[in-house]
Amino acid sequence: MTNTILPSDPALPDDVNRELTIEQRETEGLSQSQVVRRRFFRHKGAMTASAVLLFTIIFVYSSIGVEIYDFKIPGWWIWNYTETSAIVNGGNPTWNTLFAPGEHPFGQDQIGRDIFARVMRGTQQSIVVMVLYGLIASLIGVVIGAIAGYYRGWLDNLLMRFTDLIIVIPIIVIAAVIGRGVGASGAVVLGLLLGLVGWTGLARLVRGEFLGLREREFVDAARVAGASDSRIVFKHILPNAVGVVIVSMTLLMSAAILLEAAISFLGFGIRQPDVSLGQIINEYQGAFATRPWLFWWPGVMIIILVLTINFIGDGLRDAFDPRQKRAPGTSGPYRQMWGMMFGRGRQGTPQIYAIGSDGSSGANDRSVPPGDRKPPPGEIQ
Amino acid sequence: MLTFVIRRLGASVLVLLGASFIIYVLAANAGDPLEDLRASTAINKEQLIQARITLLNLDVPAPLRYFIWLGGVLRFFIGDFDLGKNLAGQEVTALVGSSMWQTIQLVTFATIIAIVIGVAIGMTTALRQYSGYDYSVTFLAFLFFSLPVFFVAVLLKQYVAIGFNNFLADPVIPPVTIVVLSLISGFVWMSIIGGDPKPRLIVFGSATLITAAVLGYLLVTNWFQYPGLGPVLILGLGALGAVAGTAISTGISNRRALYASLVPPVLGALLWYPLQFVMTVQASAWLVPILIGAFLVGGGAIGYAMGLHDKWVAARGGAASGAFVAILLVLDRIMQSWPDYVTNTGGRPIATIGGSTPDLHGSIWIGMLDSYTHLLLPTVALLLISLASYSRYARASLLEVMNQDYVRTARAKGLTERTVIMRHAFRNAMIPIATIIAFDVGGLIGGAIITERIFAWKGMGSLFQDALDHVDMNPLMAFILIVSALTVIANLLADVAYSILDPRIRVG
Numbered sequence: 001m002t003n004t005i006l007p008s009d010p011a012l013p014d015d016v017n018r019e020l021t022i023e024q025r026e027t028e029g030l031s032q033s034q035v036v037r038r039r040f041f042r043h044k045g046a047m048t049a050s051a052v053l054l055f056t057i058i059f060v061y062s063s064i065g066v067e068i069y070d071f072k073i074p075g076w077w078i079w080n081y082t083e084t085s086a087i088v089n090g091g092n093p094t095w096n097t098l099f100a101p102g103e104h105p106f107g108q109d110q111i112g113r114d115i116f117a118r119v120m121r122g123t124q125q126s127i128v129v130m131v132l133y134g135l136i137a138s139l140i141g142v143v144i145g146a147i148a149g150y151y152r153g154w155l156d157n158l159l160m161r162f163t164d165l166i167i168v169i170p171i172i173v174i175a176a177v178i179g180r181g182v183g184a185s186g187a188v189v190l191g192l193l194l195g196l197v198g199w200t201g202l203a204r205l206v207r208g209e210f211l212g213l214r215e216r217e218f219v220d221a222a223r224v225a226g227a228s229d230s231r232i233v234f235k236h237i238l239p240n241a242v243g244v245v246i247v248s249m250t251l252l253m254s255a256a257i258l259l260e261a262a263i264s265f266l267g268f269g270i271r272q273p274d275v276s277l278g279q280i281i282n283e284y285q286g287a288f289a290t291r292p293w294l295f296w297w298p299g300v301m302i303i304i305l306v307l308t309i310n311f312i313g314d315g316l317r318d319a320f321d322p323r324q325k326r327a328p329g330t331s332g333p334y335r336q337m338w339g340m341m342f343g344r345g346r347q348g349t350p351q352i353y354a355i356g357s358d359g360s361s362g363a364n365d366r367s368v369p370p371g372d373r374k375p376p377p378g379e380i381q
Numbered sequence: 382m383l384t385f386v387i388r389r390l391g392a393s394v395l396v397l398l399g400a401s402f403i404i405y406v407l408a409a410n411a412g413d414p415l416e417d418l419r420a421s422t423a424i425n426k427e428q429l430i431q432a433r434i435t436l437l438n439l440d441v442p443a444p445l446r447y448f449i450w451l452g453g454v455l456r457f458f459i460g461d462f463d464l465g466k467n468l469a470g471q472e473v474t475a476l477v478g479s480s481m482w483q484t485i486q487l488v489t490f491a492t493i494i495a496i497v498i499g500v501a502i503g504m505t506t507a508l509r510q511y512s513g514y515d516y517s518v519t520f521l522a523f524l525f526f527s528l529p530v531f532f533v534a535v536l537l538k539q540y541v542a543i544g545f546n547n548f549l550a551d552p553v554i555p556p557v558t559i560v561v562l563s564l565i566s567g568f569v570w571m572s573i574i575g576g577d578p579k580p581r582l583i584v585f586g587s588a589t590l591i592t593a594a595v596l597g598y599l600l601v602t603n604w605f606q607y608p609g610l611g612p613v614l615i616l617g618l619g620a621l622g623a624v625a626g627t628a629i630s631t632g633i634s635n636r637r638a639l640y641a642s643l644v645p646p647v648l649g650a651l652l653w654y655p656l657q658f659v660m661t662v663q664a665s666a667w668l669v670p671i672l673i674g675a676f677l678v679g680g681g682a683i684g685y686a687m688g689l690h691d692k693w694v695a696a697r698g699g700a701a702s703g704a705f706v707a708i709l710l711v712l713d714r715i716m717q718s719w720p721d722y723v724t725n726t727g728g729r730p731i732a733t734i735g736g737s738t739p740d741l742h743g744s745i746w747i748g749m750l751d752s753y754t755h756l757l758l759p760t761v762a763l764l765l766i767s768l769a770s771y772s773r774y775a776r777a778s779l780l781e782v783m784n785q786d787y788v789r790t791a792r793a794k795g796l797t798e799r800t801v802i803m804r805h806a807f808r809n810a811m812i813p814i815a816t817i818i819a820f821d822v823g824g825l826i827g828g829a830i831i832t833e834r835i836f837a838w839k840g841m842g843s844l845f846q847d848a849l850d851h852v853d854m855n856p857l858m859a860f861i862l863i864v865s866a867l868t869v870i871a872n873l874l875a876d877v878a879y880s881i882l883d884p885r886i887r888v889g
Binding site for chain 2: 161164165166168169170171172173174176177178180181254258261262265266267268278281282285288289295299302303306307310311314
């Protein structure tokens with residue numbers, strides 16, 4: 001297959017050459033993690049999403065402070081999510097001009113609780129559930145998938161049948177059942193227990209990766225050299241599967257937010273007097289016609305969290321998987337749309353530079369160390 | 382194949398048993414089924430509690446009580462299916478019947494529409510990779526993927542239902558809106574079809590004009606109040622569908638197939654008047670499938686007779702076109718009952734509550750219209766989210782296939798782009814999608830739990846929710862049994878479909 005990347009082709013536009021030099025440095029002794037990090041930092045969508053997510057988390061935790069059971073750090077916001085106060089402005093949001101949020105920027109509910117504080121508390125709960133669920137589900141998924149895929153045989157059979165047991169019930173059903181039991185104990189317990197049932201998809205994925213990777217030459221070489229099982233798994237196979245794991249972890253995390261919100265919406269998640277975003281939406285959906293802000297803000301917070309995490313996941317996928325990458329030299333989406341509006345959309349299409357149009361071409365061989373190349377799909381069975 | 386299916390079924394039964402056991406123990410310990418009685422102030426409180434304990438064997442510990450329940454289920458084999466009783470003492474088997482039908486209806490509609498639209502969007506984005514259209518769809522897919530289903534459903538209920546009903550009460554579209562809508566439609570079509578500047582502009586102009594003309598026609602003829610197709614539109618739409626279908630499936634150059642698929646629309650327009658009589662006077666529930674079947678077979682026969690050396694290709698085109706025309710005829714008849722339906726529902730035809738209007742009288746067409754207006758919003762809510770993921774899967778899958786060697790070979794031997802895409806790429810791209818869709822059935826039922834709650838459907842979802850709320854084990858387990866059985870069956874079908882679609886994969 002032709003490899004059309006040239007070191008610096010004067011016929012190409014400037015930004016293409018700049019891209020090419022970065023791409024080429026990847027072959028010059030950069031470790032895989034450095035390559036991935038650089039690709040991720042160059043992904044504008046993912047970087048913006050990371051910044052927004054970080055800002056949201058800092059904002060959410062600093063505003064009403066941290067409260068873990070009896071240990072409390074107060075935040076800069078005057079109201080608490082449970083205390084009631086005199087109704088200002090008829091409960092309507094006081095945030096009408098951009099830089100003057102007023103006393104109750106998101107308004108108040110009927111008994112005078114501050115919606116801003118409640119939404120912030122709900123977002124905190126979502127973040128707690130998201131992190132715990134993501135960590136625990138990924139950990140269990142990786143361990144089970146790795147054992148099943150590496151040892152195969154009866155152990156694989158046993159573990160995969162066990163996975164089937166859980167996968168056959170829709171996750172929201174099993175989550176609602178768990179939430180019915182432990183929802184009252186708060187977000188930490190809920191996140192931990194939901195993580196115990198959320199690992200199934202990842203386990204299957206990791207098993208597939210391991211089944212493919214354990215047959216590769218570099219694993220054989222390590223085995224011949226006398227490496228122990230744990231060394232092969234941790235030093236040779238796992239680093240090659242880490243992309244799949246991390247990308248799936250972001251998907252698990254965004255799914256966790258939606259899951260927690262959904263079961264709290266149904267009334268099986270976090271209970272009163274504690275707050276969760278789904279619970280707020282459920283509580284106030286009847287008031288939608290008269291007080292829509294009660295409904296809007298929790299929804300917006302869910303969307304911000306899930307969208308940013310999905311974008312980060314997308315950036316990570318692009319960073320880990322060279323085949324998914326946009327070919328260097330193509331212009332970004334907005335310039336493309338601009339070009340398209342004036343009929344010049346084709347100028348930026350990747351066919352001109354002959355990469356990406358056939359994703360299996362030089363793009364793989366160039367940017368990743370040989371052991372890391374993925375076989376074409378279909379080779380793994 | 383048969384041994385494979387039997388072995389899989391055996392394994393599935395074991396999986397079902399294990400899963401239901403886990404859920405039973407979890408749910409039985411999740412709360413107290415006597416909660417409402419303990420809090421009650423009735424004089425015979427103790428007695429009521431005792432009665433419920435004996436009714437539901439609550440004195441038996443949960444893991445053992447599971448086997449009592451299982452015993453009732455297994456009596457299915459001696460013809461005495463027993464799912465137990467709920468807290469109020471009603472037979473669960475009777476409760477499940479109607480609600481199962483409602484949910485299956487909802488999920489089936491949503492799945493089919495999501496597959497068709499999602500695959501179409503995914504394919505067009507794959508063929509226009511890295512275009513503005515592709516990026517916009519990608520962004521929208523991300524957005525919809527991140528939307529909680531209950532949020533979408535409440536918004537739909539509040540804005541679409543109320544707004545659309547208000548619009549229908551006084552259907553006026555201001556000229557500015559017509560212009561904006563036409564321009565948007567022109568832009569969308571232009572981005573999908575793509576190409577060089579000149580064809581782009583032509584597509585843009587014609588799509589804009591056509592949209593404006595259609596909107597104008599609908600307004601002038603008062604179509605929103607008295608919708609219908611009539612013989613002219615049936616002929617026109619049928620012919621359009623026939624030409625488009627032929628262009629995609631066999632290519633417009635195959636004249637025999639084209640003519641064969643053009644016959645049913647003509648036939649439909651000619652038979653319109655007599656069929657009105659049949660559909661109004663002798664309307665029975667069997668009429669719709671009979672009509673579609675007759676047109677399907679008739680169109681196929683005409684195609685077979687007309688296609689000289691390519692009989693089966695022409696027959697296929699004729700049959701598809703015939704079915705399409707029959708569906709148009711049915712739609713036309715349903716639309717004609719619209720004004721009647723609007724007055725029946727007090728001028729608010731788009732429903733937000735329940736699965737059907739209570740005490741609705743009228744012909745079967747009004748009944749069908751009623752179930753469609755009730756299905757509309759829940760289906761859209763379920764649809765938007767699965768649509769996003771299907772379009773992504775379809776895009777990834779088609780891109781993968783388009784890079785394969787056999788596609789390059791097909792191009793190299795000079796086949797037309799249509800043949801390459803439809804015959805070589807599309808079919809292979811559908812293989813992985815079949816499995817994904819099967820896995821998704823469970824998720825859709827999960828989504829249906831929430832949608833049913835918001836739209837107050839009395840389906841499986843509300844059954845589950847009530848049962849879990851009161852720790853009412855027997856209805857809960859009936860739900861789990863049906864949902865997990867559906868998931869298992871869908872997975873089994875996916876495996877079988879996989880082996881049929883892809884001869885490289887052998888099962889057994």
